[in-house]
Amino acid sequence: MLRFYIPNMTCGGCAKSVTKTLLSVDPQARIETDPSTHEVRVDSTLDENAFLTALTEAGYPDKQ
Numbered sequence: 607m608l609r610f611y612i613p614n615m616t617c618g619g620c621a622k623s624v625t626k627t628l629l630s631v632d633p634q635a636r637i638e639t640d641p642s643t644h645e646v647r648v649d650s651t652l653d654e655n656a657f658l659t660a661l662t663e664a665g666y667p668d669k670q
Contacts, residue, residue: 608648608657610668615644620666627664631656 615624621639624646628637635650648657658668 608650608654610646610648610657610661611644612646612661612666612668613644615639615641615646615666617641621646623664624661624666627660627666628657631660 612620612624615621618641621641624639625637628635628646628648632648632650632652635648635652637649638647640646650657661668
């Protein structure tokens with residue numbers, strides 16, 4: 607399971623946008639968002655870099 611820390615994901619709307627972005631990379635991924643901790647967990651067989659690139663392009667850079 608991949609984990610991303612996204613400081614500017616602060617609400618349900620942000621979480622929805624992040625989920626949509628991640629699903630555009632892997633429609634089969636299982637995604638759990640937690641805006642209160644700014645954390646996203648992704649269960650996917652794809653490489654982490656594909657998700658990082660998509661998140662950054664969508665304005666949600668990962669801060670590990």
